[in-house]
Amino acid sequence: MNKLPMVDLKKQYQKLQPEIDAEVLSTIASTQFIGGEKVQTFQTNLEKYLGVKYVIPCANGTDALQIALMALDLEEGAEIIVPAFTYVATAEVIALLKLKPVMVDVDPFTFNVTAGIIQEAITPDTKAIVPVHLFGQTADMESIMELAKQNGIYVIEDNAQAIGSNYIHKDGATKKSGTIGHIGTTSFFPSKNLGCYGDGGAIFTNDDSLAKKLKMIANHGQSRTYYHDVIGCNSRLDAIQAAVLNIKLKYLDEYGDARNAVANAYDKAFKNIQELQIPVRANNSTHVFHQYVIRVKDKRDELMQYLLDNGIACNIYYPVPLYKQKAFSSFYDGDDLIVTEQLCNEVLALPIHTEMDESSLNYIINTVIEFFH
Ligand SMILES: *Cc1c(COP(=O)(O)O)cnc(C)c1O
Numbered sequence: 120m121n122k123l124p125m126v127d128l129k130k131q132y133q134k135l136q137p138e139i140d141a142e143v144l145s146t147i148a149s150t151q152f153i154g155g156e157k158v159q160t161f162q163t164n165l166e167k168y169l170g171v172k173y174v175i176p177c178a179n180g181t182d183a184l185q186i187a188l189m190a191l192d193l194e195e196g197a198e199i200i201v202p203a204f205t206y207v208a209t210a211e212v213i214a215l216l217k218l219k220p221v222m223v224d225v226d227p228f229t230f231n232v233t234a235g236i237i238q239e240a241i242t243p244d245t246k247a248i249v250p251v252h253l254f255g256q257t258a259d260m261e262s263i264m265e266l267a268k269q270n271g272i273y274v275i276e277d278n279a280q281a282i283g284s285n286y287i288h289k290d291g292a293t294k295k296s297g298t299i300g301h302i303g304t305t306s307f308f309p310s311k312n313l314g315c316y317g318d319g320g321a322i323f324t325n326d327d328s329l330a331k332k333l334k335m336i337a338n339h340g341q342s343r344t345y346y347h348d349v350i351g352c353n354s355r356l357d358a359i360q361a362a363v364l365n366i367k368l369k370y371l372d373e374y375g376d377a378r379n380a381v382a383n384a385y386d387k388a389f390k391n392i393q394e395l396q397i398p399v400r401a402n403n404s405t406h407v408f409h410q411y412v413i414r415v416k417d418k419r420d421e422l423m424q425y426l427l428d429n430g431i432a433c434n435i436y437y438p439v440p441l442y443k444q445k446a447f448s449s450f451y452d453g454d455d456l457i458v459t460e461q462l463c464n465e466v467l468a469l470p471i472h473t474e475m476d477e478s479s480l481n482y483i484i485n486t487v488i489e490f491f492h
Contacts, residue, residue, distance in 0.1 A: 122430035123470055123479050126310045130474035135366060142362040152358050161361040164368055165321065171298040173330035175322040176356035177337045180279040180306020183320040185212040186354060187275045187302040188247070190332040193218055197246040202232045203441045203451075204459045205251045209277050210441050213249075214450065221245070222442050224456035228399040230254060230412070234262035241266075247273040250300070252281030254412050254436075254468075255312070255378075257296040257404035260286050264299060274300035278323075280409040282313050283375050287403045296404070297323050302333070307356075307364060312378070312409050313371050315360040370473075377473040378408040381480060385411055385469065388484040392491050394418060396465075410436060414465040423467055425490045431483055434468045 132139065146157055158176055165174045177183050188199070195217045201210050203222035213220040223240045226233050230253045237248055248267060250258040260276070267274045278297030282305050285293040297303030305311075307319030322337070324330050332349075335342060340351030356364075367374075386397050396414035400406055415422055419435075426433045440459045442451035470483060 123432060123483065124472075125432045125434060125468070125470050126472040127474040128309060128314070131472075134474075135370075138366050139363060142366055143359055146358050146362045149358075153355055155358055157358040157361040157365065158356055161356075161365045161368070164365060168368060168371070169295045169298050169323060171295070171303075171323045172325045172327075173323065173333075175324075175330065175333045175337055176361065177320045177322060177354040178356065179318040179354075180277075180304060180308065180311075180320040181208040181212060182337075182352070182354040183304035183306070183322045184208060184249070184275065184277060185215065186333055186336050186352070187304050187322055188212060188216055188218065189336050189351075190302070190329055191247060191273050193246050196244070198242060198244040200232075200237055200240050200245060200248045201441075202251055202253070202459075203456050204230060204437060204462055205253065205277070205441065206279070206437065207441065207444065207446075208279075209249055209251055210447060210450075214447070218246075219244075220441075220447070220450050222440075222447075222451055222456070224458045225253075225462070227458045227461070229256060229258070229401045230462060231256070231258035231401075232263075233259055234266045237263065238266055241270055241272070245270065245272055247275060249275045249277055251277040251279075252284065252296050252404075254398070255281050255284060255407040255409040256401050257281055257284050257286040257299075259401075259403060260294075260296075260299040261288050261403070273302070276300040276303040278303050279306035279308075279311060281407055282311070283371050284407045285405045287405070289403075298325065301326060302329060307360065312374060312407055313364065313367060315363045315367075317357075317360055319356045319360045319364065320354075321356070374473045375407045377475070378471055379406065381471045381475045382406070382408045382411050384480055385413075385471075385484065389413065389487065392488070394491055395487075408471050410468040411471040412436065412466050412468045414462070415467055416465055419465055419467055422487070422490055426469075426483075426486060429486050431486060432470055435463075435466060436468050437466075438463055
């Protein structure tokens, strides 16, 4: 077992325990397990926090993406542009709905897709783009929205890793990630920045008619009880999860600060190590450091083993480009994507979470430094 974990949900819970236990127990006592006041309150609180007109809670982040795509009423085979360097869920739902995932490369510095990369992949069949705000910072949404508008295509932001980050427009105006595209989605998986104690997710939009459709699809295509207008699914955030999220949402910005403090300490300690590239901060987004991901040429696997041997958890997000996954190989026949390939060989995520103490942090830093000596 690793002494130092990637995330420490136990310590986080212990700090919130009186508050969380009371809320969860009162939810159970109410027997309002599905829907009801807790879910409604969380929805309203999250709408306020994000500054978005509609939040539609659902069962998980993958469902959120699926429901978002279903709401666009696309024809079979419509092309959806996604990064090849992301979690499988982003592309999986596209294939599941018989749409065509078009996998593109990412920027070597931010690890996110850019308008320039997307532009080259647009064809007359392109109907949507799904930028992923990877590891905690927002993709260049202003340029992506401009490109989408020129081409009449939808943008769905996969915001599972960046909830709470601010996108900064050229004129200085800021917006929360996930609220800029036509639809945004997120996940409340326990280890995400805003995590519940089970599965959970949500969809965001400022568009009245999309909101109506999204709500309907998440609830069996129902316009009113027992009247079903479209084919939908059963995707709900349960009340106990909403109760937990209501409490944790209050701490989300504080949690972001705690993660940034760890990232700043890592940056400072590692910036002069030649063989290691620290994460690059985009100048048009704040970072919420869902992951702190370094790049190491050649020696990545060796470093990983060294850290594990010394009781430090670390992980590779992601080891294989999507198009090289068995399930997705039939969706791609182009050349290897250079940056994605490099990243899969070089990235390593170090522990980063809200409960990191000074001595653990110093131990991790010193162990990394020692490896390169
Ligand atoms: C976690 C994650 C998802 C899926 O969320 P689940 O709640 O696990 O279904 C989707 N996309 C990205 C980028 C993720 O990190």
